[in-house]
Amino acid sequence: MLMPKEQIRKRAKRVTKKLDEHPDETQQPQEPIETAPEWIVNTQQTSTPFGILNPDLKSYLRDMDKRLTNASQDDSEEYSMMIEATLSEMSSHELALSTDPECALMVEHMLKRVGDFEKRVFADALMGQINAVISNSFGSHVIETLLETSKGTIMRESNGDIAQPPNQDPESVGQLRTFTTLLNDLVEEILPFVGDLILNQNATYPIRYLLHLLSGDTSENVLKRSKKSKSWLNRNDNFDAVNEQQYEDEEYRPPKHFKELFNRLRKALFDSFSSPAEIRAFGVSDHGAPVLQLLLQYERNNGENDKTDSFLDSWLDGLIAQLQSSEETKQSGHITTTLLDTTASHTTETAIECASSSVFEEIWKLYFTAKGGTRCMKHPVGNFVYAKALARLGTDENLNEEFVNAQLNETISLIRESGSKLIKTGRSGPLLAISDVVVARNVFKDEVLSMIMHCFGLSTTSTAQAKHIIPCILEMKRWKSYRRFHKETFENDEADEESSGDERKTNKKKKKDSGDDDIYTVPGAQLIQSIYQYGSPLNDKIIESVINLDTDKLLEICGSSSASRIIDGLIESDNIAFKYKHKLRLKLVGNYHLMADMRVGSRVAEKIYETSDGYFREKIANSLIEHEDYLAGSPYGKYLSRKVDLSLFRRRYDDWKEKTAQEIKNAGLNKINNIKKAPRVFNGKLANEMLSINQSEDKRGSKSSKKRKNASNEDTTSAETEDKADTRTRQEKREEKRQRKYEK
Structure with missing residues (x-):
């Protein structure tokens, strides 16, 4: 019992002089029993409201929990025997175990291991004392875990699959309530006190989980433990998730009568507030805000x-x-x-x-x-x-x-x-x-694009700002701040243009080794990706700014975890013309091995390779083959080497072509990158429909091929006749030849 310092040091009352003069030899001196004030709370009773457990029992249960965690379920007989032995020792101690600081976590582990019948037995033992358990700092987590692991049990019982006692005759034991009935009784028990429980810092989390369970909204984003609970579990819990029972992939669907339970609980909550002002105060508190948000969503649905x-x-x-x-x-x-x-x-x-x-x-x-x-x-x-x-x-x-x-x-x-x-x-x-x-x-796309440029102090028509638009937006800086931040870059711009490639690589390596933080921001990358969706011609200037970046700057963007998303968006977006995607791929040729050496850049290089056709995949492989040893020694480069399969490309080129053609066919990438949202011209006519696999774009229309200088007049005439019969364009013929090459 915790007592104030003055209470602990207080002694018996002194004997007065009057009593000393006439002592009573027959009466033995007795010290008066001092009682603590009513406001002093016994902390031992608060942490263990259902009594103290036997230390030997606690030690045994902790040991069994460790053995079950480390045990393998392959030996099902031994595992089942340990489960049964642990449950038999837990019997009649469920309330004390659930609120014990040392054993509550072990109870949560057991709830994740046992079946439907054992959960019903455990829940039945808690009935009648739910309010005390749910208000306890450790018992609230046990109730939350019990509700979390009961989704599959509820669905099975609603389908008529009610678990029976294992290895026992059902007629020899008493009737045990189903989990659905137990949940109904739990709601009835907390209903009169729900107004006080919802404001309790411990009880609010299980009640919130109960509301989600009754309403059917059990998505991961709403059923998260508090940060304090997660932090404690990370320090004290080594439970292996492999031992946890796997839940069904089937979506959770609550029984129909759960809606009535939810409405009763919601009405009890609403009636517990005496005025709308109390509801507003409830929504401002840390514990009440999430509950009120759930109730607002339920009203909308x-x-x-x-x-x-x-x-x-x-x-x-x-x-x-x-x-x-x-x-x-x-x-x-x-x-x-x-x-x-x-x-x-x-x-x-x-x-x-x-x-x-x-x-x-x-x-x-x-x-x-x-x-x-x-x-x-x-x-x-x-x-x-x-x-x-x-x-x-x-x-x-x-x-x-x-x-x-x-x-x-x-x-x-x-x-x-x-x-x-x-x-x-x-x-x-x-x-x-x-x-x-x-x-x-x-x-208002044009107006918003102009507004965004105005906010950054940029202009799409300025040639001086052209190559700095993308870095400026990625860094989320206005033009003046961007110039001040990169003052050395602007001062030494001419010197950088005259320096050799080796010097640029050395400077880049020094910058990389210096450990500078990533200066690019996620909001900047999201804003550029949003502008991609404006379509042509509004997004042309932004896309050209990306493609016209210096190679070193482009590689720096590819190596950034946030900025690299603008490269992914450019490659994958349907609102960007194929010519821009092709230009970007070509600009990076010769640098794919450098991208593959980066943690993030290797992922971008793989994305570009996966979305390329057979012709460009071969181009990438040819550029990487001379750097095969470099990629093999790189911690990240080996992944791109495996993706491209450079060893097969070097040893058996024909097999590599066949494998690549099959990959392209399975991925559905045949000519898909040639499809654009802008108006198209096919054979001199405007095409409103999407291009087929055997078609290609040609803004010039049909035109006969150039005559050979040394050909005779007869050959020239026959060539012109063939060209008139075959109305395909040069680009179409090249594309068809390329496709045949990789589809053989």
Whole structure:
């Protein structure tokens, strides 16, 4: 028992002088029993509310847990015997084991190992004390693991497959409740106290998991343990995932009556709050915000996001009620504050996603236009909420088209005015969001591209900035800041052009060895990939800037984990013409071995090889064959060497061609890179349909081949006759010949 220092040192009362004068020899002196104040809590009772376990039992169970973790399931008989022995020792101690600091983790391991019947036995032993277990710091994790491992059990029971006692006659034992029935009883037990439990720092996680289980939303992104729990498991848990029972690949589908249980639990939560103000305070707390977000999503999925007596209306401070009563809507100080709050902003994001289209239009007008929108997009937290709301303008098909166009036009002006501040402070969310919206809506692409260039202080018509557009955007710096940051590059630009290739490689190696951090950013790469989707001719300048980069700069981008994505996007995008992809591949010829020597560059080189046709694959192989020893000694280069199969290419060229042709055929890459989104000309006529495998583009139209200088007049006449009969172009003939070569 923990007691204050003064209580521990306090002694018995002193005997007064009056009593000393008349001592009673027959009476023995007794010290009064001191009781601790009521506010002092026994920590031993708090950590072990169901008593202390026998140390020998704890030692035995820990030893069995280690043996089961290290044991192999190949010897199923021995493994089953150890499981059975452990379960027999755990019997009648389930409550104490679940709340014991040393044994709770072992119980979680056992729940992942045992079958459906054993889980039902364990859950049945906890019934009646669920509120105490779920409020315990260790017991809450046990309940969470029990619910996590019960998805397969619930689905099997709903299909009529109820587990029976192993190695026993079902008639000789009492009737055991199914797990579905136990879950129903669990809800009944926590229902009167759910308002208090949801605010408990330990109980909130199992209840949140229970809500997800009842609603059917059991995706990995919502069923994550807290950071504190993960950190503790990483330090103390060495449980091998191989020993864990494998769950079914079938998607989890809860029984129909679970919806009724969820609604009862949701109604009990709603009734536990005395006013909408308490709901808003609940959504601001660390423990309450995730639960409220789940309830908001459930209301949207069930079409209840237009009701006045809902969690959404309470969070929006009565906005839905104002719209339905035709009252004039006003800004709420609560929403204005939560837009900029670290925790509550997540709940507001969810509310914006879950609101109906009419309610969202009103939210946008009240909080994301004019000064409100400018303040929100500049804020370190609010810019995420602004980007989320802006993204809905492109995804919600129920929004009024006139409303969307008007708001996009205004938003472009707002971002253009505040763009320089957004780039300086790294608030790239609004830029990325509006770029994706105009692609989805297919409007204002030209205006947004001009706005993006203005925000960076760039111009697509400037020749001085042409080769710096891509690095500037990747680094998310304005042009002036970019020039200051790379001052030496601009001063020594002419000297770099006159230096030899060996000097450039030496400088690059020094820079690599110096351990400089990656200066390229993920938002910059995402923005360039979004511009790729604008289509020709809007994205031509950006693509040409990528291709016209210096080889050293291009290799540096290929070796960056973030910037290399713009190379992947250029190769894979259907909105980019084949000629640009071909130019990029050609520019890197002779440098693929350098790319393969990089951790990220090797992946980019493999991507280029996989998306190339047979002709260019052979070109890559020829450029790598002289660097075969270099690739063999590289920790990453060997992977590209295996992908290309250089040993087969060097020893048996014909077999390599046959293998490559089969790979191309299986991947469906035959002439696929020649398909473009831009208008095409085939044999002098505009082709509206996609080109077939045996067709190719020719903007010049049909034209007879050039006459040979030394040919006779008769040969010339016959050649012209053949050309008139065969209307194929030169490029088409070359492509057909190339295909026949690799398809033999």
